Amino acid sequence: MALNVRGYATQSAQSALGLFRFDRREPRATDVVIDILYCGVCHSDIHNARNDWGGANYPMVPGHEIVGRVRQVGAAVTRFKVGEAVGVGCLVDSCQHCGACARGLEQYCENGFTLTYNDVDPHDGMPTFGGYSERIVVSEKFVVKVPENLDLASAAPLLCAGITTWSPLRHWKVGTGSKVAVVGLGGLGHMALKLAKALGAEVTLFTRSAGKEDDARRLGADHIVLSTDAVQMTGVQNVFDLIVDTVPYVHDVNPYVATLAIGGTLVLVGYLGPLEPMLNSAPMVMNRKAVAGSLIGGLPETQEMLDFCGQHGITSDIEVIRMEDINVSFERMLKSDVKYRFVIEMTSLPAD
Numbered sequence: 001m002a003l004n005v006r007g008y009a010t011q012s013a014q015s016a017l018g019l020f021r022f023d024r025r026e027p028r029a030t031d032v033v034i035d036i037l038y039c040g041v042c043h044s045d046i047h048n049a050r051n052d053w054g055g056a057n058y059p060m061v062p063g064h065e066i067v068g069r070v071r072q073v074g075a076a077v078t079r080f081k082v083g084e085a086v087g088v089g090c091l092v093d094s095c096q097h098c099g100a101c102a103r104g105l106e107q108y109c110e111n112g113f114t115l116t117y118n119d120v121d122p123h124d125g126m127p128t129f130g131g132y133s134e135r136i137v138v139s140e141k142f143v144v145k146v147p148e149n150l151d152l153a154s155a156a157p158l159l160c161a162g163i164t165t166w167s168p169l170r171h172w173k174v175g176t177g178s179k180v181a182v183v184g185l186g187g188l189g190h191m192a193l194k195l196a197k198a199l200g201a202e203v204t205l206f207t208r209s210a211g212k213e214d215d216a217r218r219l220g221a222d223h224i225v226l227s228t229d230a231v232q233m234t235g236v237q238n239v240f241d242l243i244v245d246t247v248p249y250v251h252d253v254n255p256y257v258a259t260l261a262i263g264g265t266l267v268l269v270g271y272l273g274p275l276e277p278m279l280n281s282a283p284m285v286m287n288r289k290a291v292a293g294s295l296i297g298g299l300p301e302t303q304e305m306l307d308f309c310g311q312h313g314i315t316s317d318i319e320v321i322r323m324e325d326i327n328v329s330f331e332r333m334l335k336s337d338v339k340y341r342f343v344i345e346m347t348s349l350p351a352d
């Protein structure tokens with residue numbers, strides 16, 4: 001039997017989110033049924049709900065920073081027990097046989113992954129609905145264990161903001177002595193500061209917002225550079241091994257390329273689309289600099305990040321909200337008025 005559940009959905013790019021009832025699939029033998037306790041609010045939820053990237057399907061239940069407890073497991077599930085704390089991020093399926101999947105890089109699945117929401121399950125054709133809801137049914141391959149020593153509400157943003165910043169830090173081998181910069185102090189940015197610091201890097205924050213200095217230092221930044229201040233920007237030319245750029249909108253990346261050391265890489269994780277103004281290749285050629293992109297992270301890497309956070313006691317700085325506050329929270333996030341991630345307490349989901 002399909003599972004009928006409550007959630008919060010938007011019906012169009014212009015509408016507010018509201019209560020919505022829908023069916024989740026009948027659990028398969030390899031499925032875990034999860035009672036959702038908390039769901040983080042990612043800037044991607046706004047991009048998707050408002051169709052910023054095109055391809056939005058409605059009704060849409062956003063949410064891909066899901067933490068909950070196992071309610072039920074299928075007969076073939078081996079890794080999870082009822083009652084365990086678990087997480088689900090941006091992906092709920094992938095082909096499982098291409099080269100990328102074989103390497104645990106499900107986010108780059110050559111045959112197309114299945115997103116947690118705004119997608120279609122390839123097995124039964126049902127739309128996928130995200131974590132702004134009471135319960136979710138997910139194949140055990142796409143479920144991760146959340147260390148029990150972490151506060152579950154503050155751990156929810158690790159499932160997207162955490163892994164999206166962890167993956168480039170690991171891919172570009174950040175460790176003791178690395179010089180890392182982060183552009184933008186929001187949900188992703190604050191996790192990047194914490195994780196880079198815990199990996200041993202010397203960390204700099206680029207922000208356009210004066211007034212974030214104290215928070216940035218507390219979160220792990222050794223240095224803060226106001227990106228709107230030309231003198232401060234000149235002071236950090238040719239310095240960084242890695243820059244993680246989390247800005248959600250088109251912006252000039254050339255001034256940041258100038259701050260890369262020889263052989264350094266700027267990784268875009270926020271903005272999707274053509275760069276404007278264009279990228280100038282001259283400084284890249286002259287100093288073997290690179291501009292790259294990175295998408296969330298695979299399942300093994302997500303578990304690695306959660307285990308690392310468990311060992312180091314790292315979680316997100318959150319503001320817990322009720323489900324009915326979601327529309328106001330979207331507006332506040334658009335104004336960068338959040339320190340530093342909203343997390344929905346799912347017990348607040350209204351009855352219908």
Ligand code: NAP
Nearest residue numbers: 043044164184185186187188207208209248269270295296
């Ligand atoms: P967020 O909490 O809104 O933070 C974005 C930060 O960027 C802001 O706090 C602000 O920091 C800076 N910023 C905002 N607008 C700006 C502008 N117009 N110009 C310059 N800086 C600006 O968002 P988030 O949840 O961290 O997400 C960031 C982006 O990453 C979104 O586009 C999201 O869709 C994307 N994302 C990508 C992946 C992936 O896999 N690649 C995964 C998750 C999210 P300051 O005030 O400090 O400047």
Ligand code: ZN
Nearest residue numbers: 042044160161
């Ligand atoms: Zn996200």
